[in-house]
Amino acid sequence: MKAESVLVLIKPDGMQKGIAGDVIGLFLAGDLKLTGLKVVQVSPRLAQAHYGHLRGQFFFKEIVTYLMGDLHAKNPVVAMVFTGPQAVSKCRKIAGATNPEEADPRSVRGKFGRVTTKGVFENLVHVSSDVKEARREIALWFKKNEILK
Numbered sequence: 517m518k519a520e521s522v523l524v525l526i527k528p529d530g531m532q533k534g535i536a537g538d539v540i541g542l543f544l545a546g547d548l549k550l551t552g553l554k555v556v557q558v559s560p561r562l563a564q565a566h567y568g569h570l571r572g573q574f575f576f577k578e579i580v581t582y583l584m585g586d587l588h589a590k591n592p593v594v595a596m597v598f599t600g601p602q603a604v605s606k607c608r609k610i611a612g613a614t615n616p617e618e619a620d621p622r623s624v625r626g627k628f629g630r631v632t633t634k635g636v637f638e639n640l641v642h643v644s645s646d647v648k649e650a651r652r653e654i655a656l657w658f659k660k661n662e663i664l665k
């Protein structure tokens with residue numbers, strides 16, 4: 517089967533909770549190759565570009581400030597690329613549903629996520645939703661020479 521790549525982000529709540537290692541472990545258990553990894557202090561520009569397609573949603577401002585660490589003591593993001601057959605669907609399954617209350621209790625979001633009283637889905641991770649989105653996002657977060665072949 518043809519290999520594909522996916523962008524996985526551990527968002528600032530995961531860093532603040534001190535569970536980045538556990539989260540990386542859950543993705544590594546998916547039997548994909550880790551082909552990129554770095555820590556990023558997210559700028560307004562990067563956060564807005566990352567969520568550009570969601571501009572106009574009622575939660576847009578909130579998710580931009582969330583990704584920048586403004587809700588979590590300015591913690592950074594761990595950005596990773598995983599590569600292998602069906603990398604997108606495998607990593608989406610490991611992450612769980614967008615709303616942590618609806619996510620499988622064994623998924624990352626089910627285990628560690630929460631919905632705040634203000635209604636923010638603090639769901640710990642981002643995973644590209646398809647191969648096309650993954651290509652755009654990987655190019656946004658990584659330089660070519662930061663990713664293994």
Ligand code: IDP
Nearest residue numbers: 575579613614635636637638639641642643645
């Ligand atoms: P995904 O992260 O599961 O792909 P998207 O629809 O791409 O979900 O939404 C991006 C992020 O926006 C989510 O991870 C979540 O943090 C937030 N979000 C999405 N839908 C809602 C909502 O209905 N209420 C609050 N936050 C939301």
Ligand code: MG
Nearest residue numbers: 642643644645
């Ligand atoms: Mg998405």
